[in-house]
Amino acid sequence: MSHQTVIVLDFGGQYNQLIARRVRECGVYCEVKPYTTPLADIRAMNPIGIIFTGGPNSVYDPKSPQVDPAIFTWGVPILGICYGCQLMAHNLGGRVTEAQDDSAREYGKTETYFDSACKLFKGLPAQGITWMSHGDYMEKVPEGFALVAHSDACPNVAICDESRGFYGVQYHPEVNHTEHGTDMIRNFLYEVCGAAGDWTMGDYKETAIRQIREKVGDGKVLLALSGGVDSSVAAALVAEAVGSQLTCVFVDHGLMRLNEGDEVEEAFKKWDINFVRANAEELFLSKLSGVSEPERKRKIIGEEFIRVFEEEAKKIGRVDYLVQGTIYPDVIESGAGDAAVIKSHHNVGGLPDYVDFKEII
Structure with missing residues (x-):
């Protein structure tokens, strides 16, 4: 079955996968694409709609991520969030500048007032808390756009051109701190884009399993398992797809909760897979001894994790595919692409330049 699709265009922010999650929670299929994706693709x-994400840059900087203005001529609704809102304004005749005083900069929880006649805020309270994070200011709003939300400090918290289906918000509706934020995204999907709500996470599971089977064929798969949710979900999907063709190397670094290592091992007994547990607690604790700086700890854990994994993998023999179950926010928070580093993650930030594996799914 072919589903309606919404594209989240990624400009290097930290919440990009969270936006996609909110869209999916609303029953709409969604994919995240980098801003460099060719418009033809x-x-x-x-897509029935496009969402521009936030990002750490300023749209007026020549080096900042941009988008081909032709995207605004398709007749496809667009929701711009934070940087995405300012990018829309910048491309459509508005003017974005650096805020000249603190009153125009907004960070954190902010009391915000909404025009409930706007489709984005249909059926929602006229006042509520939003989560702000912007140091730039829309000095001039593009012609044809109305101001549909404001705060005490900012007159243009949200803008829209409903005739073209263009909406921009300078806050983050995808985070829990913004009251009714998911409802706003739902309104964009259903009131603006005409979504049918024909997709579920169950659809994703079946699609993912089918795609893994098609790619792997009769090949052998090796997976690095830390016991966290992300790698465990990846392991479960691959186990469902290829069963005994999968070998999971569980690196037990001794940093989980009491008995959690045993619980991880027990959980994977339901599948006919090869499960290898590397008990490396003493190694990890010795390497971390005397280290107090959090980022240095993460780097050490990442380095040792991959080295222990490599050592165990060499005992297995040749494999065709390597699976690293790392959710996208971990990759982004570790500084991938255009995003700034928030914190490195154990199987991202400490990954050495050289590893012994060739193919990754």
Whole structure:
């Protein structure tokens, strides 16, 4: 079955996968694409709507991530969030500048007032808390856009051109701190984009399993398992897809909760897979001894994790595919692409330049 699709265009922010999660929670299929994706590829997906994400840059900086203005001529609704809002304004004749005083900069929880006649805020309270994070200011709003939300400090918290289906908000509706934020995203999907709500996470599971089977064929798969949710979910999907073709190397670093290592091992007994547990608690604790700086600890854990994994993998023999179950926010928070480093993650930030594996799914 072919589902309606919404594209989240990634400009290097920290919440990009969270935006996609909110869209999926609303029953709409969604994919995250980098801003460098050719417009022809995006158009070929026939999206019913596009969401521009936030990002750490300033739209007026020549080096900042940009988008081909042709995207605004398709007749496809667009929701710009934070940087995405300012990018829309910048491209459509508005003017974005650095805030000249603190009153124009907004960070954290902010009392915000909404025009409930706007489709984005349909059926929602006229006042509530939003989560702000912007140091730039829309000095001039593009022609044809209305101001549909404001705060005590900022007159243009949200803008819209409903005739073209263009909406921009300078806050983050995808985070829990913004009251009714998911409802706003739902309104964009259903009131603006005409979503049918024909997709579920169950659809994703079946699609993912089918794609893994098609790619792997009769090949052998090796997976690095830390016991966290992300790598465990990846392991479960691959186990469902290829069963005994999968070998999981569980690196037990001794840093989990009491008895959690045993619980991880027990959980994977339901599948016919090869499960290898590397008990490396003493190694990890010795390497971390005397280290107090959090980022240095993460780097050490990452380095040792991959080295222990490599050592165990060499005992297994040749494999065709390596699976690293790392959720996208971990990759982004570790500084991938255009994002700034928040904190490195154990199987991202400490990854050495050289590893012994060739193919990754």
